[in-house]
Amino acid sequence: MAPTVNGLRELIYWQYANISDSAELGEKRSASVLARYEKLKDEEFFRDSIRGFVREREVPGGCYFCGATEHVSLEHLFPKIYGGPDEEGNMIWVCRSCNSSRGGRRPYEYWTHSGVAKRDVSRMVEAKYLKFLFETLSDSRHLDWGIDDIQSHACPGCNLSLLCSKNGTFHKLSPLCLDGVATLSLDVRASLPDIIETRSRLPT
Numbered sequence: 001m002a003p004t005v006n007g008l009r010e011l012i013y014w015q016y017a018n019i020s021d022s023a024e025l026g027e028k029r030s031a032s033v034l035a036r037y038e039k040l041k042d043e044e045f046f047r048d049s050i051r052g053f054v055r056e057r058e059v060p061g062g063c064y065f066c067g068a069t070e071h072v073s074l075e076h077l078f079p080k081i082y083g084g085p086d087e088e089g090n091m092i093w094v095c096r097s098c099n100s101s102r103g104g105r106r107p108y109e110y111w112t113h114s115g116v117a118k119r120d121v122s123r124m125v126e127a128k129y130l131k132f133l134f135e136t137l138s139d140s141r142h143l144d145w146g147i148d149d150i151q152s153h154a155c156p157g158c159n160l161s162l163l164c165s166k167n168g169t170f171h172k173l174s175p176l177c178l179d180g181v182a183t184l185s186l187d188v189r190a191s192l193p194d195i196i197e198t199r200s201r202l203p204t
Helices: 008-019 026-040 043-057 096-102 107-114 120-139 147-157 161-167 175-189 193-200
Strands: 072-076 091-095
Touching: 008 026, 008 043, 008 120, 008 175, 043 120, 072 096, 091 096, 107 120, 107 161, 107 175, 120 175, 147 175, 161 175
Parallel strands: none
Antiparallel strands: 072 091
């Protein structure tokens, strides 16, 4: 059974706990995911674990979404049209087909809209995105927002409302909230150049 997830920080931990490897199925897997989620609340474990997950699954010269090796280019994980920065942590290799399919959608927006069945390579993309989200929301001081904060400050101007309604998550905490608040956060980050410059020099 899923725990009660309170706020964006715990949502990031929960999403990562669910994409991490587990050979178990059913109740055993659920117990394994829950145990991992509880352990992820140790921030240092989270950072080390997510770095390792991404490095082990990166496809050198291949598309991060499907693994294709032809017509691949370096693109923004969080779209530039929404403020996605030109930083290593926000860049991925994407083939022409996947890039065209995704368009300018943010990751959870794309997966929710298209109903994409995330393969192992796509799980690596999600892991990298969760690391980017953790750092972005931390820098903008939105990481510890709960549902009340989101409803009051993010939902009114969020352009994901229709997708949330269609998905049955309107005014509820869901991965789409991570896309929406990250968009807001990047506006805040733009006014914090010292923090961003320091972050860009940190090892990944």
